[in-house]
Amino acid sequence: MTGREPSEPNRVASPLELFFDLVFVIAVSQASQNLHHGVSEGRALATLLGYAMVFFAIWWAWMNFTWFASAFDTDDWLYRVTTIVQMGGVLVLAAGIQSALVDGQWATVTWGYLIMRLAMVAQWIRVALSDPEQRSVALRYAIGIAAVQIIWAVRIMFATEVQFWTFWPAVFLELMVPVWAEKSRKTPWHPHHIAERYSLFVLILLGESLLASANTVIDSLNAGAHAGDVIWLALAGLVLAAGIWWIYFSQTHGERLSNVRTGFGFGYAHYVIFAAVGALSAGIEVELDVLAKSEENLPTMTGSVALTLPVFVFMIVVWAALLRPSLPITISTVFLACTAGTLAIAAFPPFTAISICIFVMIAVSALEIHRSSVLASTASD
DSSP: OOOOOTTOTTOOOOHHHHHHHHHHHHHHHHHHHHHHHHHHTTOHHHHHHHHHHHHHHHHHHHHHHHHHHHHHOOOSHHHHHHHHHHHHHHHHHHHTHHIIIIIOOOHHHHHHHHHHHHHHHHHHHHHHHHOGGGHHHHHHHHHHHHHHHHHHHHHTTSOHHHHHHHHHHHHHHHHHHHHHHHTTOOOOOOHHHHHHHHHHHHHHHHHHHHHHHHHHHHHHHHTTOOHHHHHHHHHHHHHHHHHHHHHHTTSOOGGGOOSHHHHHHHHHHHHHHHHHHHHHHHHHHHHHHHHHTOSTTOOHHHHHHHHHHHHHHHHHHHIIIIIGGGSOHHHHHHHHHHHHHHHHGGGSGGGHHHHHHHHHHHHHHHHHHHHHHHHHHHHHO
16 A cells, blocks of 8 residues: 555546445434524534534545545455445444534434544555555554544543533644654645545535435425425525535645645635535424424524525635635625625524525626636636
8 A cells, every 4th residue: 555646647536436425424413404404403502512513523534535535545355345334434423423513412423423534544564564665654554543532432431421421622633743753754645536525525414415305395295284384495595506516616626735834725625515515404404393383482693694604604614714725805805795695694684595595696797707707808818
C-alpha cells in the first residue's frame, strides 16, 4: 500500500467509495429523523445539540476515510475488507442514534465510532509497513487516532454529564491529529478526487432529504391533512433542495485544494455544510407537523425556524468557505442579503415557505448571472 499520484488524470470515485457513502446515509437518516421528532416534541435545543454531536461522529469517520482513500486506495482484498469493517461500524453507530438523542445513552454510538476509527488505524499501520516515504506521517496518524480512541472508550464508563463535557476536548484532539500528522509529510491526496467525493456526498444527502420529506408528505396526505397546504410545502421542499444543489454546484472546487491549509479549510467547513443539508428534511417534517397539528403545543414559529435554519446555515457557510473568493462584491451582497432573509422570514410563519423559496431563487439567479458572465468572458478569450 503506497501513495497514489496526486495528479493522476481522470481520477474518479470507486464503486467501493460509493458503497461506503450509501451506508453512511443510514446514519444520517437516523440522525435527521430523531432531530425531527425531538424538535416536534418540544426538545429542540437538546436534540439539536445531540444532532451536532452525532453528526460529528458521522462526518469525521467519513472524512478520514475519504482523504485516506484518495491518497492510498489500493482496492485489493485487504483494503476492501477493512473498509467493510468500517461500514459495519457505521451501522452500529446508526443503531444507537435514537438512544443517544432520546435517552442520553451514548454507548452504542461510541462503540460504532470506535470500530470505524480502529479500522482506520489498521489502514495507517499498513501504509507505515508498506511505504517508507509515507511511514512518518502514517505512524503519526495511527498513534494519534489510537490515543484519542482510548479517551472515547473511557468516557462511556462515566455519568452522562461527564460524557458530555469530555466530548468537546475529545473532538478537539480528533481535529488536531491530521494537523499534527501532516506536518511530518503531506499525504498524496488528489484534489479533484476529493472535490468529487464531497460533491457526491452532498447529492446523497439531498436524495435522503427528498426521500424522507416525500414519505412524510405521503403519510400526512393519508392521515387526512389539508392537501393544498401539504402539496405546497412539498413543492417548497423540492425548490429548496434544488436551490441547495444549484448553489453548491455553481462552481467547481478541485482547483482551490492546492495545499494542506486549503484542504483543511475545505474539509472542516463541510461538517457544517453536510449537517445543514442533512437537517433539511427534519425542517420540512416539523413544518408538516405544524400544518397537520400532529403535535400538541408545537408553536408555528418552531416549524418556521426548523425550516429556515438549515438553509441559512448552508448558505452562509458555503459562501464563506467556497464562493466568497471568486464572487464580485455586488453578487456577494445580493447573496448575503438573501441568506439573511432566509432566517429573518421565520418571524412571519404564514409566509415562511414561499418567502424562503423566493430568497433562494434570487440567490441562485445572482450566482447564475455571475457564472454566465464568466463563461462569456472565457469564450471571448
